[in-house]
Amino acid sequence: MKVACKIWLDHNGKAFGEGPYELLKRVEKTNSLHEAAHQMGMSYSKAWCLIRTLEERLGFILLERKVGGTSGGGSQLTPEARNLMKHYGRFHKDVKEALEKIYLKHFGSKGRKTWK
């Protein structure tokens, strides 16, 4: 037995969580929403809609889109997105650690097998 969780920031709906974090991490590395979506087995249009929905809920832009140019365009994280990523990354790490501790406190170190 183990503990599992989904955690997200909520602002008029799901505004940011693990999936978007992972997607933006990949955009940061590849400078491409297309490539990031592909790596996660997600269609480009789905990824694009997700980003737009999150931007609306968060109230700021996550990606700057560059069209054309010698490099063929691409996507880059805005300063606000980088800041959110930094905070969310630390927040998520702290939550995971706390959750594991609390689980062990209540359900024992090897996972409780009997309940009598």
Add this chain to the structure above:
Amino acid sequence: MKVACKIWLDHNGKAFGEGPYELLKRVEKTNSLHEAAHQMGMSYSKAWCLIRTLEERLGFILLERKVGGTSGGGSQLTPEARNLMKHYGRFHKDVKEALEKIYLKHFGSKGRKTWK
């Protein structure tokens, strides 16, 4: 902005979480899975299937079913179910408190509005 989460115990799939906890709490009060399911807007057959799935994953019985009799039968929590409920209730309370603290630490007391 606020933090939201879903937390569950996992053992070969979702083995216990907030929904089942709520359902069993209502069975405890009403001595009836039928009534508990009704209160939660769930069909009896869905509630029954849920309980059976959880029992398989947990490896023990959650409900003792009494058929007929002068009281018309009903359902009661097993001692193992009561024990699980007790631990889960405390676990969940601790998790909620910790999550709120960690959220405030990283995102500020009134919910961060700007990210610059």
